[in-house]
Amino acid sequence: MxxxxxxxxxxxxxxxxxxxxxxxxxxxxxxxxxxxxxxxxxxxxxxxxxxxxxxxxxxxxxxxxxxxxxxxxxxxxxxxxxxxxxxxxxxxxKVTVEATFFAGLRLKENASENTTDEKIEQLEYDKLLNDAIGQLPPQQKETWLLISEEELSYAEAATKMNISRLTVKRHLELSRKSIREYLKSRIYSG
The missing domain is CATH 1.10.1740.10 (RNA polymerase sigma factor, region 2, helix turn helix motif)
Known part of the structure; x- marks a missing residue:
C-alpha cells in the first residue's frame, strides 16, 4: 500500500x-x-x-x-x-451581497410612506441607478432591462436576445458588478 x-x-x-x-x-x-x-x-x-x-x-x-x-x-x-x-x-x-443589495432596492421601492427627504433621496438614487444602467455596454444593458425591469427568466431573455442562457447569466453578472461599482463610486465619494 x-x-x-x-x-x-x-x-x-x-x-x-x-x-x-x-x-x-x-x-x-x-x-x-x-x-x-x-x-x-x-x-x-x-x-x-x-x-x-x-x-x-x-x-x-x-x-x-x-x-x-x-x-x-x-x-x-x-x-x-x-x-x-x-x-x-x-x-x-457574492450571492449574499447581491441579495442584500437588491433586497434593499425592493424595500426602498415598497416603502409606502416617505418623508420629503426620503423622496428626494429616492429620486437621486433612481437617477444614479438610471445613469449606471445607461453606461452599460449594449448587451449588458439589454440583459439588465429584460431581467430586472421586464422580469423575464434567463431562458426567456436568452430567446429574445438570441444568445445562450449562460451568456445571459454572464451579462447580468457583469452588469450587476458594473452598476454596484458605479453606485459605490457615486454614493461614497461625496
Whole structure:
C-alpha cells in the first residue's frame, strides 16, 4: 500500500512539474483525473449544476493561469480542493451581497410612506441607478432591462436576445458588478 501511495505521489509530482512548464497535455490529463471529484465537492455545497460547472471551470482556469506559482505545492489534489473551496466561498459571499443589495432596492421601492427627504433621496438614487444602467455596454444593458425591469427568466431573455442562457447569466453578472461599482463610486465619494 505504501509503495502505491509513493507511486501516486511521484506521478502527481511529475504531472505538476509538467504543468508548471506549460505542458497542456499534462494539464488535460490532470483535469480528466480530478474534475469529477472537484465537481462533486463543489456540487455538495452549491446544489446547482450550472453554478458547480462554472466554479469547476474557474478552478482549472485559475490553476492554469497561476501554474508558475505551483512549484512549492506538495499535493496537486489538495491544492485543487483549496482553490475550489475558496471560489465556492467567494460565490456565496457574492450571492449574499447581491441579495442584500437588491433586497434593499425592493424595500426602498415598497416603502409606502416617505418623508420629503426620503423622496428626494429616492429620486437621486433612481437617477444614479438610471445613469449606471445607461453606461452599460449594449448587451449588458439589454440583459439588465429584460431581467430586472421586464422580469423575464434567463431562458426567456436568452430567446429574445438570441444568445445562450449562460451568456445571459454572464451579462447580468457583469452588469450587476458594473452598476454596484458605479453606485459605490457615486454614493461614497461625496
Amino acid at each position: 505504501l509503495e502505491l501511495d509513493e507511486q501516486n505521489l511521484d506521478d502527481d509530482n511529475l504531472l505538476l512539474e509538467q504543468i508548471v512548464s506549460g505542458d497542456e497535455f499534462a494539464f488535460n490529463r490532470m483535469y480528466y483525473q480530478t474534475n469529477k471529484n472537484i465537481y462533486n465537492a463543489v456540487m455538495a455545497y452549491v446544489k446547482n449544476e450550472h453554478i458547480a460547472i462554472e466554479l469547476v471551470q474557474q478552478v482549472y482556469i485559475r490553476l492554469w493561469n497561476n501554474r508558475q506559482k505551483l512549484k512549492g505545492v506538495k499535493s496537486l489534489k489538495d491544492y485543487l480542493f483549496i482553490i475550489a473551496k475558496n471560489l465556492t466561498l467567494d460565490h456565496f459571499k
